[in-house]
Amino acid sequence: MSVVRTSDPEPEANLGYLFRLAHQRFRTALEDALRDLGISAQEYVILSVFETRPELSTSDLARITQVTRQTMHAAVLELETAGLIERRPKNQRVVLVRPTKRGRTTLAAATDRVRAVEHAALAGLSRTQERVVRTWLANLAASRTTTRPAE
16 A cells, blocks of 8 residues: 655644554554554454453453444454454353464564564654653553643
């Protein structure tokens, strides 16, 4: 996928625009890096949740990845069809999801590629600058407050 650039944005540009543009370019790099593994960036995010958890319900996966249950259900079906995850009933209402051996192998390969994309995105920054960026992004992501413009 090629990206048409008319000009590079100025640092003084609208922050929302800069976020959107950075996200689009980062997401495109991720999609390109993961394509031959047969997974999307969204599917990588789902699989990566299992790096720290052995299995989860579809509802928990949806909550963690911040998508609707319906969106997660469709993604789980795709990953299951690809042989990357499996489902098992916990009870009559809850189905647990966990990666298959192939899913864990794909996750490991994908994680290496994602780290390479991250490394490229951070190229040119010192460790201190990288830590500042990561801390700022983490704090921004954790912030649940919104500010209203002064009247």
